[in-house]
Amino acid sequence: MIEQYTITTTPKYNFPQPAMDTTLPQRFIELSLNSLRQVRTNAFQLNLQQDSTTDTPTQLQLKRQPLPLTPRHQETLIAAVDTSTIKIGETQTGIIIAIRGATVWKQNRHYRYTRLGPFIFHITEENKNAVYNSIEKAYFNVQYSGTHQATPPLFQMPTRLASLLERWLQTMLAKTVNNGVLLFDGSLTSGTIDTPTQRMREILATARRNSNTVLAFSKATSLRTNGYLITDQLPEQETPYLLETTGVRFKPPTVLLGDVYVARLQKANMAFRLDIDKEIPTPNKMEAVEKLLGNDVLQQSYPETLRLAHILCTFTANEVLAMQHFTTRRHGIQIINRPDMHRLLFGPFGKEGYA
Amino acid sequence: MVEDADAAKALIVQVIDVQFAAVPGVLEELLRTLPDGGELIQGEDIDPLEIAPHITYIQDASLLVCKIRATFENDQLSPSSSWLPSRSQSLIKKLSVPALMKLAKVDGNLPIILGGTKDSSLLTIDASAIDGTLNIITGKKGCGKSHLSKLLMVSLVGYKATVVIFDLNGEYSSLGMTQDGKRNMYYDKIHALTPSQNFKVGIDQLHLNVVMGILVHALHLPGTSAREFRRIWKGLKDKGTLTIAELGEAIRNYNCNQHVRDALASRFYSLVNSGFFTDNAAEATLLEESLMKAKEAGGAIVINLKNTSNVDRQIVVEYVLGKLVDSLQSWKLKATFLFAEEAHLYLRETYWDDIVTRMRHFGIFTTFITNQPDTIQETIYRQADNIFLFNFTNEHDLDVVSRAARVDAETVRSIARDLPPQYCLTLGRVVRDFPMVTRVRSLDLKTMGETRLFFT
Numbered sequence: 001m002i003e004q005y006t007i008t009t010t011p012k013y014n015f016p017q018p019a020m021d022t023t024l025p026q027r028f029i030e031l032s033l034n035s036l037r038q039v040r041t042n043a044f045q046l047n048l049q050q051d052s053t054t055d056t057p058t059q060l061q062l063k064r065q066p067l068p069l070t071p072r073h074q075e076t077l078i079a080a081v082d083t084s085t086i087k088i089g090e091t092q093t094g095i096i097i098a099i100r101g102a103t104v105w106k107q108n109r110h111y112r113y114t115r116l117g118p119f120i121f122h123i124t125e126e127n128k129n130a131v132y133n134s135i136e137k138a139y140f141n142v143q144y145s146g147t148h149q150a151t152p153p154l155f156q157m158p159t160r161l162a163s164l165l166e167r168w169l170q171t172m173l174a175k176t177v178n179n180g181v182l183l184f185d186g187s188l189t190s191g192t193i194d195t196p197t198q199r200m201r202e203i204l205a206t207a208r209r210n211s212n213t214v215l216a217f218s219k220a221t222s223l224r225t226n227g228y229l230i231t232d233q234l235p236e237q238e239t240p241y242l243l244e245t246t247g248v249r250f251k252p253p254t255v256l257l258g259d260v261y262v263a264r265l266q267k268a269n270m271a272f273r274l275d276i277d278k279e280i281p282t283p284n285k286m287e288a289v290e291k292l293l294g295n296d297v298l299q300q301s302y303p304e305t306l307r308l309a310h311i312l313c314t315f316t317a318n319e320v321l322a323m324q325h326f327t328t329r330r331h332g333i334q335i336i337n338r339p340d341m342h343r344l345l346f347g348p349f350g351k352e353g354y355a
Numbered sequence: 356m357v358e359d360a361d362a363a364k365a366l367i368v369q370v371i372d373v374q375f376a377a378v379p380g381v382l383e384e385l386l387r388t389l390p391d392g393g394e395l396i397q398g399e400d401i402d403p404l405e406i407a408p409h410i411t412y413i414q415d416a417s418l419l420v421c422k423i424r425a426t427f428e429n430d431q432l433s434p435s436s437s438w439l440p441s442r443s444q445s446l447i448k449k450l451s452v453p454a455l456m457k458l459a460k461v462d463g464n465l466p467i468i469l470g471g472t473k474d475s476s477l478l479t480i481d482a483s484a485i486d487g488t489l490n491i492i493t494g495k496k497g498c499g500k501s502h503l504s505k506l507l508m509v510s511l512v513g514y515k516a517t518v519v520i521f522d523l524n525g526e527y528s529s530l531g532m533t534q535d536g537k538r539n540m541y542y543d544k545i546h547a548l549t550p551s552q553n554f555k556v557g558i559d560q561l562h563l564n565v566v567m568g569i570l571v572h573a574l575h576l577p578g579t580s581a582r583e584f585r586r587i588w589k590g591l592k593d594k595g596t597l598t599i600a601e602l603g604e605a606i607r608n609y610n611c612n613q614h615v616r617d618a619l620a621s622r623f624y625s626l627v628n629s630g631f632f633t634d635n636a637a638e639a640t641l642l643e644e645s646l647m648k649a650k651e652a653g654g655a656i657v658i659n660l661k662n663t664s665n666v667d668r669q670i671v672v673e674y675v676l677g678k679l680v681d682s683l684q685s686w687k688l689k690a691t692f693l694f695a696e697e698a699h700l701y702l703r704e705t706y707w708d709d710i711v712t713r714m715r716h717f718g719i720f721t722t723f724i725t726n727q728p729d730t731i732q733e734t735i736y737r738q739a740d741n742i743f744l745f746n747f748t749n750e751h752d753l754d755v756v757s758r759a760a761r762v763d764a765e766t767v768r769s770i771a772r773d774l775p776p777q778y779c780l781t782l783g784r785v786v787r788d789f790p791m792v793t794r795v796r797s798l799d800l801k802t803m804g805e806t807r808l809f810f811t
Contacts, residue, residue, distance in 0.1 A: 103397075118406055272458030276471040308396065316380030322409035329409075 066241035071293035078181035079105035082309035085162035094124030102312035163194035174207035186277035188258030213288035221273040359440035364428035368421035459787040464608035490722040494745020515653030525661030529801040544654040550629030557639035565677035573669035682718040690718030741783035
């Protein structure tokens with residue numbers, strides 16, 4: 001058997017040139033700069049809150065019989081994608097946000113990464129649709145008007161834009177990797193505001209065409225059976241193993257494009273919700289997880305590649321300061337601290353987010 | 356200078372330390388490029404907005420730790436620091452050393468150029484700021500302490516001051532020569548006296564108090580024996596037969612307790628063996644004469660204590676100090692600057708307090724030079740008016756020096772340990788309590804202060 005490299009070198013990425021545009025997301029840059037120019041005369045407020053999303057609770061069954069796994073050391077490319085967003089300040093008319101994405105892959109026992117961003121946007125009520133739609137149009141050519149809400153609230157824009165970048169990076173991986181295991185952060189739930197079903201279907205279909213298997217790891221889940229979280233019901237069986245679930249149904253238009261498992265990949269009493277592309281036959285699903293076990297390092301049952309993708313795209317406080325410095329220096333935005341009413345009224349008891 | 360335009364005043368602050376700013380997230384930045392194996396992750400950063408330089412800028416941000424030194428208001432400096440300028444509105448400006456010196460009025464009619472500062476200006480102090488003061492020059496060996504003391508000494512001599520130096524290593528005797536061996540402007544003003552060579556004292560010229568000081572303090576003669584000696588000395592003096600031989604004979608024949616006689620005899624032989632005393636009037640060099648010469652045109656009396664035994668050294672020092680006090684008490688001398696190198700090797704315990712209290716009032720203004728700061732008593736540090744501090748890395752040494760009243764411990768600790776050789780932190784009255792770092796200027800003097808080496 002001839003060893004085949006699944007990744008070849010291009011000037012921009014260490015990926016083969018796909019049919020889809022894989023050059024720098026030029027539109028992201030243009031929109032980012034345009035949006036910042038609009039805010040030149042405005043001041044913005046510092047705010048370091050990060051949004052989070054939760055799973056929708058549902059009724060389901062968890063099979064008690066574990067599916068044992070055996071690590072497969074057959075060389076397989078493991079690649080992961082993650083994106084991150086942060087609000088770095090507020091202006092009189094909107095918010096200033098930063099987005100960054102990272103792809104990490106393990107090749108020849110070495111981890112490599114490509115990090116995109118940060119992209120900084122000034123999002124206002126006036127430009128939010130324009131920004132979002134033009135990026136969507138530029139990278140996915142079509143708009144999924146059926147599932148796409150016309151006017152998302154301003155506070156959702158950071159996650160919406162980050163999702164857009166994440167889907168684009170996932171598409172890139174699905175197109176450029178062959179015979180690999182692709183690790184996504186979160187679930188394979190679609191039909192939500194930021195994950196149109198059609199787009200997710202296309203990503204999964206592209207991955208399948210290139211003989212890739214998509215494994216989506218959720219760091220936290222709200223799925224429960226008998227009142228307990230599925231990740232808390234771990235049988236004392238030799239690890240690694242998967243626990244199969246059945247009967248996961250969401251209310252339309254939300255659609256689940258993967259089969260949901262509980263993955264306990266190490267002895268440590270930690271497990272994650274794992275969604276695997278529904279269209280892939282069960283033995284291939286198992287094989288993909290086994291290849292992951294044989295090719296990646298696992299820390300507390302979590303793949304290192306995905307952990308690195310997350311770490312590399314996450315913004316540190318230092319980077320937030322740097323971005324504030326950038327917006328101030330390059331775009332002349334004067335930073336002001338808008339008084340925190342919680343703090344102002346309640347002093348040390350006025351912590352934001354607590355009633 | 357932190358200038359608050361609204362308050363119409365400014366704070367003068369001094370940078371005493373430069374640290375990396377404790378920017379949140381720096382550790383995460385450094386850690387995240389390391390996967391579990393510890394090997395660096397290779398990758399490409401596509402940073403179209405070029406944020407990376409800003410991140411580096413923040414990561415490498417420095418924090419300047421400053422000490423408030425004074426307030427500048429209505430063109431006047433005051434030591435007040437009871438206000439704070441606006442954090443957001445104040446203007447921060449770098450104040451050059453000459454500008455600060457001008458504001459602090461560190462100038463005068465008797466300038467002494469100490470050396471160059473970091474901003475390439477000269478640090479000039481006024482000789483009158485050393486007048487009437489107690490000074491300490493300290494630092495670890497090889498840093499340039501003796502060099503600075505020579506600079507101060509010749510500068511004072513240049514202003515016609517009388518300077519007495521206890522020269523432990525024979526470094527000051529050739530200060531009248533240039534490095535290439537030619538005579539310099541100080542040649543006639545440097546009076547090098549080497550005990551038992553060109554510095555001898557006629558026994559009949561000795562004042563009883565001075566002899567008693569030598570016997571009691573340098574030779575530790577007990578009180579009872581001292582009383583007997585006084586009687587013998589007075590008897591010979593009255594008869595006009597005070598010579599070394601007569602003194603020895605008188606002690607041998609003196610009718611007293613055998614132990615007392617033995618004690619007197621042993622001290623007598625110590626005096627004789629020192630070679631410092633003589634009966635020959637022509638051989639005797641009058642210290643007083645040298646002092647008078649120095650009084651007229653300024654000069655330095657260098658007491659060369661090199662090759663002098665510990666006991667002899669103490670005898671000489673006792674004599675010189677006793678003589679100085681006598682001369683000052685009788686107003687034969689107006690004032691004297693005394694430079695004492697490693698004074699703990701020859702100065703008796705009780706003299707320390709004497710020097711900073713009693714003798715200062717007589718007009719002996721001492722500069723101690725040492726590389727062992729703990730050999731100088733804490734009371735001396737507390738009363739020191741000026742400290743010239745060279746590099747110290749030892750915590751204990753820094754602790755000792757930081758006890759000085761005119762300086763805060765933080766300044767001493769943070770600046771002194773980073774001083775390169777020949778750089779001196781000047782503290783106290785000469786710089787109006789604005790600590791200044793200066794590279795001590797070179798001198799065209801034959802210093803002879805270099806350590807003798809075996810291999811070169």
